[in-house]
Amino acid sequence: DIQMTQSPSSLSASVGDRVTITCRASQTISSYLNWYQQKPGKAPKLLIYAASSLQSGVPSRFSGSGSGTDFTLTISSLQPEDFATYYCQQSFSTLFTFGPGTKVDSK
């Protein structure tokens, strides 16, 4: 199975900060990488697919980059509604796997 790791596991940031989350795959996955946002008690929400494509309706402050094994999710200017947990997920394999998550909270 393809293993996904994320760093950091948590971070504290302020509104307006630039936030970067890293995701790494245990083998090359080309651009088969998606990012999700989850708030407490809610279902996840798709933010980025195919490593860098912004899902419809998602603010442009969110962006994704990377290919192969190393990927990045960037929030250019953190907004109050962005405090949440972020997960990467690979779809290179038919057995999807998620990263362990990165919790973004208020400094």
Added chain:
Amino acid sequence: EVQLVESGGSLVKPGGSLRLSCAASGFTFSSHNMHWVRQAPGKGLEWVSSLSGRSNYIFYADSVQGRFTISRDNAKNSLYLQMNSLRAEDTAVYYCARDFDYYSSGTYYKGIDYWGQGTLVTVSS
């Protein structure tokens, strides 16, 4: 509007069985692969299983292979997860989720674009 509504979660004893259901609406159900994803209390997301629109391709996570069975009824716009030999570590919120395809430069990229609200399964004596 796409809607996915799970049901069937409850408290069950270790070794017991449970069947989850997911009612889909707002899209052509038979045209989409579907997934079950779970989340243990306070933990991250774990993909459980998926099947294709015509049920000819089925996949399971190693952790549930041989114990869980995914199925669908396209006439009823419904997805199911039959869970047998349940263990304490199967305790989680189970989400029904829709697969999507994105085609670019000769490649199909896949992911999950819609999720239900989840149903809680608790395995405890």
